[in-house]
Amino acid sequence: MKxxxxxxxxxxxxxxxxxxxDAGSITVIENGKNIxxxxxxxxxxxxxxxxxxxxxHAHYELEQFVIAxxxxxxxxxxxxxxxxxxxxxxxxxxxxxxxxxxRELDNFSSGSICMVLASQTYSEVDYVRDYKDFLNLKK
Ligand code: TYD
Numbered sequence: 001m002k003x004x005x006x007x008x009x010x011x012x013x014x015x016x017x018x019x020x021x022d023a024g025s026i027t028v029i030e031n032g033k034n035i036x037x038x039x040x041x042x043x044x045x046x047x048x049x050x051x052x053x054x055x056x057h058a059h060y061e062l063e064q065f066v067i068a069x070x071x072x073x074x075x076x077x078x079x080x081x082x083x084x085x086x087x088x089x090x091x092x093x094x095x096x097x098x099x100x101x102x103r104e105l106d107n108f109s110s111g112s113i114c115m116v117l118a119s120q121t122y123s124e125v126d127y128v129r130d131y132k133d134f135l136n137l138k139k
Pocket of ligand 1: 041043045054055056057
């Protein structure tokens with residue numbers, strides 16, 4: 001299968017805006033309105049031990065919105081040529097990750113929650129888990 005030639009510059013930070021009042025804030029993500037794909041799956045990472053890193057793979061087709069629902073962490077994007085580190089620390093900011101990029105997550109703050117909205121249901125065949133394979137597929 002061909003891996004997309006997307007680069008780190010095809011990923012974007014999206015301001016989801018928030019509805020604020022004295023009792024707190026609400027952020028809404030709605031298919032067809034403020035997300036560039038239809039959401040088929042939501043998952044979240046939590047209870048992440050200090051110093052731990054996650055990710056370490058690429059996807060053939062999956063698009064993702066990554067949100068720091070609580071706390072903060074960094075996402076390192078890599079297209080085989082360029083690397084970009086993005087810090088997420090607000091629940092109303094999403095990082096849109098396009099297909100074909102290697103990603104790693106680190107620097108999780110204590111108690112942080114990484115929420116991911118995904119364009120596809122889980123499929124192991126959509127993963128590239130070996131970095132050398134990734135670099136070869138990007139050539
Ligand atoms: P993985 O995507 O490798 O986690 P991370 O990138 O955060 O380190 O997934 C870890 C394990 O969880 C792996 O065995 C597959 C399983 N998993 C599912 O079964 N369904 C899912 O939607 C996800 C994201 C993971």
